Amino acid sequence: MMLTEFLQSLKHELLLCIVLFSILILKIRDEGRGQHSWALIVHVLLALNFIAGFFWNGSGDLFNGMFKVNDLILLEKNILNLGLLLVSLQAHPWIRTHRHLPEFYMLMVSTLIGMFFMISSGHLLLFYIGLELSTIPMAALANFNLNKSSSSEAGMKMIMSSAFSSALLLMGISLLYGSCGSLSFSSISATLSGTPLQVFAFVLLFTGFAFKLSAVPFHFWTADVYEGSPVPVAAYLSVVSKAAVAFVFVTVLYQVFTSMAATWYALLALVSVLTILIGNLFALRQQNMKRFLAFSSIAQVGFILIGITSGSQEGEASVVYFLLIYLFSNLGAFGVVNLVSSVSGRENINDYKGFYKSNPALSWILTLSLFSLAGVPPTAGFFGKLFLLTAGASTGNYLLIGIAAVNMVISMYYYLRIVKAIFMDENEFPVPAIRTGLVPGLAMLICLLGILFTGFSGQLYQYIHSLSSGI
Amino acid sequence: MAMNLHLLVLVPVLTALAILFFKELKTVRAIALAGTALQLLLGFVLLAAFCAERAAGNTAPMLFYSSYEWFTPLGIAYTTGIDGIALSMILLSALVVLSGVLVSWKMEKLSREFFFLLLLLSAGAYGFFISLDLFTLFFFLELAVIPKFLLIGVWGSGRKEYSAMKLALMLMAGSAFVFLGLLGMYFNSQDANGLHTFDLTALSAQPLPLSAQLLFFPLTFIGFGIFGALFPFHTWVPDGHSSAPTAASMFLAGISMKLGGYGCLRVATYLMPEAAQVYAPYIVLLATIAILYGAFATMMQSDLKYINAYSSVSHCGFVLLGIGMLNETAITGAVMQMISHGLMTALFFAAIGMIYDRTHTRQLAQLGGLLKVMPFISSIFVIAGLCSLGLPGFSGFVAEMTVFMGSWQHSGNFYRLATIASCASIVVTAVYILRAAGKAIMGPVADAEHLQLGDATWNEKTAAVLLLSGIVVIGIAPFWLNDLLQPGVRGLMANIGRTLIP
Numbered sequence: 001m002m003l004t005e006f007l008q009s010l011k012h013e014l015l016l017c018i019v020l021f022s023i024l025i026l027k028i029r030d031e032g033r034g035q036h037s038w039a040l041i042v043h044v045l046l047a048l049n050f051i052a053g054f055f056w057n058g059s060g061d062l063f064n065g066m067f068k069v070n071d072l073i074l075l076e077k078n079i080l081n082l083g084l085l086l087v088s089l090q091a092h093p094w095i096r097t098h099r100h101l102p103e104f105y106m107l108m109v110s111t112l113i114g115m116f117f118m119i120s121s122g123h124l125l126l127f128y129i130g131l132e133l134s135t136i137p138m139a140a141l142a143n144f145n146l147n148k149s150s151s152s153e154a155g156m157k158m159i160m161s162s163a164f165s166s167a168l169l170l171m172g173i174s175l176l177y178g179s180c181g182s183l184s185f186s187s188i189s190a191t192l193s194g195t196p197l198q199v200f201a202f203v204l205l206f207t208g209f210a211f212k213l214s215a216v217p218f219h220f221w222t223a224d225v226y227e228g229s230p231v232p233v234a235a236y237l238s239v240v241s242k243a244a245v246a247f248v249f250v251t252v253l254y255q256v257f258t259s260m261a262a263t264w265y266a267l268l269a270l271v272s273v274l275t276i277l278i279g280n281l282f283a284l285r286q287q288n289m290k291r292f293l294a295f296s297s298i299a300q301v302g303f304i305l306i307g308i309t310s311g312s313q314e315g316e317a318s319v320v321y322f323l324l325i326y327l328f329s330n331l332g333a334f335g336v337v338n339l340v341s342s343v344s345g346r347e348n349i350n351d352y353k354g355f356y357k358s359n360p361a362l363s364w365i366l367t368l369s370l371f372s373l374a375g376v377p378p379t380a381g382f383f384g385k386l387f388l389l390t391a392g393a394s395t396g397n398y399l400l401i402g403i404a405a406v407n408m409v410i411s412m413y414y415y416l417r418i419v420k421a422i423f424m425d426e427n428e429f430p431v432p433a434i435r436t437g438l439v440p441g442l443a444m445l446i447c448l449l450g451i452l453f454t455g456f457s458g459q460l461y462q463y464i465h466s467l468s469s470g471i
Numbered sequence: 472m473a474m475n476l477h478l479l480v481l482v483p484v485l486t487a488l489a490i491l492f493f494k495e496l497k498t499v500r501a502i503a504l505a506g507t508a509l510q511l512l513l514g515f516v517l518l519a520a521f522c523a524e525r526a527a528g529n530t531a532p533m534l535f536y537s538s539y540e541w542f543t544p545l546g547i548a549y550t551t552g553i554d555g556i557a558l559s560m561i562l563l564s565a566l567v568v569l570s571g572v573l574v575s576w577k578m579e580k581l582s583r584e585f586f587f588l589l590l591l592l593s594a595g596a597y598g599f600f601i602s603l604d605l606f607t608l609f610f611f612l613e614l615a616v617i618p619k620f621l622l623i624g625v626w627g628s629g630r631k632e633y634s635a636m637k638l639a640l641m642l643m644a645g646s647a648f649v650f651l652g653l654l655g656m657y658f659n660s661q662d663a664n665g666l667h668t669f670d671l672t673a674l675s676a677q678p679l680p681l682s683a684q685l686l687f688f689p690l691t692f693i694g695f696g697i698f699g700a701l702f703p704f705h706t707w708v709p710d711g712h713s714s715a716p717t718a719a720s721m722f723l724a725g726i727s728m729k730l731g732g733y734g735c736l737r738v739a740t741y742l743m744p745e746a747a748q749v750y751a752p753y754i755v756l757l758a759t760i761a762i763l764y765g766a767f768a769t770m771m772q773s774d775l776k777y778i779n780a781y782s783s784v785s786h787c788g789f790v791l792l793g794i795g796m797l798n799e800t801a802i803t804g805a806v807m808q809m810i811s812h813g814l815m816t817a818l819f820f821a822a823i824g825m826i827y828d829r830t831h832t833r834q835l836a837q838l839g840g841l842l843k844v845m846p847f848i849s850s851i852f853v854i855a856g857l858c859s860l861g862l863p864g865f866s867g868f869v870a871e872m873t874v875f876m877g878s879w880q881h882s883g884n885f886y887r888l889a890t891i892a893s894c895a896s897i898v899v900t901a902v903y904i905l906r907a908a909g910k911a912i913m914g915p916v917a918d919a920e921h922l923q924l925g926d927a928t929w930n931e932k933t934a935a936v937l938l939l940s941g942i943v944v945i946g947i948a949p950f951w952l953n954d955l956l957q958p959g960v961r962g963l964m965a966n967i968g969r970t971l972i973p
Contacts, residue, residue, distance in 0.1 A: 313544075314544065314545065317544065371617065376613065376616075376617045377610050377611075377613045377614045378610075378614060382610070382613065383542075386650065387542075387545065389650070389654070390545060390654060390657070393654045393657075393658060394658065396658070398651065398654070398655065398686075401651060401654060402651055405647035405648075405650055405651055406644070406647060408643070408647060409640060409643045409644045409647050412639065412640060412643045413636070413640055416620060416636060416639055416640075419620070419621070420624060420632055420635075420636070423621060423624065423625050424624045424625055424631075424632055424635075458540065458541040458542045458543065458547075461542050461544065461545075462542070462543055462544055465544040
């Protein structure tokens with residue numbers, strides 16, 4: 001009985017461990033298996049893992065409340081599983097020829113295990129371990145273009161900046177421990193009273209989160225790391241890793257720092273406006289597609305933070321809903337960029353001029369993804385973004401929402417700039433027609449369906465809403 | 472007789488999707504024609520059903536009402552229903568879109584994409600007019616923005632990329648304002664269960680607090696006003712219209728600008744009447760400036776499309792003027808002006824497009840004596856011009872006359888002055904219309920090569936006749952339109968008039 005409960009609660013993590021060790025064992029017993037079949041095995045394993053995530057779920061606390069599972073956390077884990085699966089499918093044309101293919105996937109899976117523990121944590125120590133488990137392999141992944149020096153630079157930047165942010169985080173955690181006498185979420189929230197020491201500890205903790213979310217002013221690493229990393233890793237960083245941190249951030253703010261809501265509201269409102277504004281202003285000037293998507297994803301984080309400010313049930317629901325939509329939209333955009341980059345090696349926005357003439361289908365996918373990121377109907381991004389703003393407006397801070405709405409117009413400019421390049425500009429040497437393989441094609445199709453249909457689904461939103469909780 | 476309003480959105484969407492499966496211009500345009508013709512037919516069936524309901528004594532403000540829950544936790548529902556105002560807008564849209572398809576008959580460049588986007592746009596417009604939920608209304612409003620960016624940028628002429636970007640950004644800014652206004656209304660509202668609501672009927676039933684109205688009315692009105700060419704936010708109009716391909720110009724001026732006027736009336740003024748009264752002088756002032764400025768700016772133009780675009784700014788000023796006067800006659804006039812201007816300007820753009828297709832110029836200086844070469848096109852050009860300057864017998868006269876009558880009822884000196892100034896603009900209109908017609912249509916043939924050109928083809932003639940019949944019917948029998956609009960306008964006035972100081 002106890003064992004069943006234990007296994008059920010830890011199911012998602014255990015499944016990923018099984019995937020991880022299967023890859024490892026297959027690697028040890030590798031008998032000249034071709035790269036292609038390697039990649040296919042991994043895709044199938046990850047797909048099975050994603051499907052299994054929906055069955056035989058339990059909920060409850062483990063290890064004295066250190067590890068918690070509930071329906072919302074299960075949903076979040078399934079979303080992240082889907083993200084990993086899509087990234088893995090998209091990485092296919094690039095990783096197929098890479099000599100360290102199994103290692104790539106092992107690192108990916110181990111970051112996800114870290115994120116799962118982080119999301120499920122009910123204790124700051126477990127949270128910290130999960131965070132580190134998800135970050136350190138990420139630096140190795142950023143370094144995975146082995147013959148490009150910019151890639152190792154990206155890895156280096158990633159590990160340095162995350163070490164720095166972890167140090168701040170640990171400082172905050174230890175101050176909290178000194179002030180509250182415990183590190184478990186429930187006892188911290190019970191003893192928290194908003195003394196200056198606790199505020200200081202919170203600010204340090206917040207800094208750690210802001211680093212991982214790449215919120216301004218802790219966003220400097222983002223563009224460089226995205227630019228240097230292989231495209232699938234950048235996609236993974238911008239979607240899955242960000243979503244995981246955002247999920248746990250909402251929990252920490254709503255359930256642990258409940259009594260300090262006024263403090264974090266002010267901080268969050270300020271940081272969200274700065275994040276949107278700076279992300280937008282820098283995105284305007286980018287020439288490299290990956291850097292462009294990096295700054296656009298920074299701006300998107302600002303919108304997520306606005307949704308979080310609401311502190312209401314709608315706020316949490318909108319954040320989860322938006323992140324699901326954002327996963328489809330951003331991976332759709334990264335998917336096309338990845339294909340173009342792995343086939344022709346070109347990553348500049350100017351290279352996309354005249355793209356529609358040679359690749360109409362990919363052009364539409366990229367355009368719809370960008371529209372979804374910009375929040376244009378009928379794509380899902382429209383609903384996601386407006387629900388975030390609606391949730392944010394519930395506090396009555398219309399100035400904040402007004403700034404965000406104006407920024408949606410600014411962001412429209414840079415998204416449309418790419419659409420203009422695709423459809424309207426002429427190019428002497430356009431990207432040649434790309435034959436999308438079956439595997440990345442499948443990923444693209446899932447993203448496209450997600451972009452077109454998740455937004456319209458009132459039931460989905462209602463379901464997420466029913467799982468969410470406010471302060 | 473039950474009518475399914477959802478068909479109005481479904482038909483264009485399905486037509487658009489069907490187009491995606493074909494590539495040949497011939498197939499694509501045939502599907503587009505069938506879809507838009509079916510839509511017009513649907514519009515007339517709806518009209519018949521609507522009149523039958525009203526004749527049977529159904530006095531509900533909105534007929535064919537239906538509501539489906541959509542995002543229940545947020546109080547968003549897909550609620551639809553129409554009154555006479557919405558119905559006449561739907562008929563206008565159906566006429567303009569059908570003629571738009573007809574004049575784009577030879578769209579060789581990426582024809583599939585062109586018709587797809589055009590139909591998607593029209594779906595946005597229909598959805599907007601039938602929505603009774605502010606969120607869905609906003610959804611459809613935005614749906615009708617981005618396809619324009621592609622239509623102008625890909626198929627346009629002149630500085631098309633600049634114009635496309637300017638139009639998209641300005642309209643998006645407009646919708647950002649609208650969205651803020653909607654959020655403000657939403658969070659100051661309560662439905663039967665004590666939850667916030669986007670439902671238009673529920674919002675109209677309970678007045679919002681005045682402080683909220685004073686903050687959110689200007690946001691909403693300016694937001695919709697940007698769509699409706701409110702001075703000084705009209706600058707997208709000339710560039711957008713003149714760069715757009717013919718069908719898109721027709722859609723932009725004929726329907727899209729009406730989304731703005733309709734929103735100003737149905738959302739901003741109807742739901743926040745107290746604030747409307749406070750801000751009415753400013754609305755009237757801006758509308759008068761738009762009317763005069765638009766008219767004088769038109770005099771300076773030498774490009775036919777710019778002439779019609781600036782004159783649209785002037786004519787749409789009458790819509791806002793009528794709304795700003797806040798009385799029944801003026802608002803009826805404003806709605807009539809929306810319909811009249813929609814038909815007239817679409818006809819004008821169609822004629823300009825036909826001339827441009829043949830002569831490859833829109834510059835007045837290079838045109839002349841077209842009546843000898845292409846009598847049909849020249850005639851519709853002149854008729855559209857005469858309608859624009861308000862010749863009796865055409866819809867323009869009826870609409871503008873009603874606006875003036877309503878405006879004069881408002882007895883303040885300032886309002887009287889604004890009315891007189893707006894009336895005076897008609898003279899300016901006459902100057903530029905007659906000058907343009909005199910130069911391009913009459914007189915000697917400017918270019919000997921023009922003598923080789925042919926007149927309108929069957930599809931162009933059909934398009935022109937469709938629009939023309941709308942103009943003439945309203946011009947000769949305005950009471951039909953008036954009867955259709957009256958209950959709707961009275962319904963609006965029940966809210967707006969409530970707060971008027973006698």
